[in-house]
Amino acid sequence: MDSLVVECLQCGSTRFARRTVFRRFDCPECPRCGYVGWAPMLELTEGERSELRELPVEQRRLVSTMA
Numbered sequence: 001m002d003s004l005v006v007e008c009l010q011c012g013s014t015r016f017a018r019r020t021v022f023r024r025f026d027c028p029e030c031p032r033c034g035y036v037g038w039a040p041m042l043e044l045t046e047g048e049r050s051e052l053r054e055l056p057v058e059q060r061r062l063v064s065t066m067a
Helices: 046-054 057-064
Strands: 003-008 012-019 038-040
Touching: none
Parallel strands: none
Antiparallel strands: 003 012, 003 038
């Protein structure tokens, strides 16, 4: 199965997300902080990382789904 390195949008730690048989990525909550928001590590710029971490948690999902 395919895997992807993802970054936690809360604390910045990285982990692997594995593709399921339904071709979606299965990425459970962050083992470090428990947050479930993530993005592919190679697709985020430093500016995007800072902007996302400055937003309140409730607004992060809205921003990440608009991209």
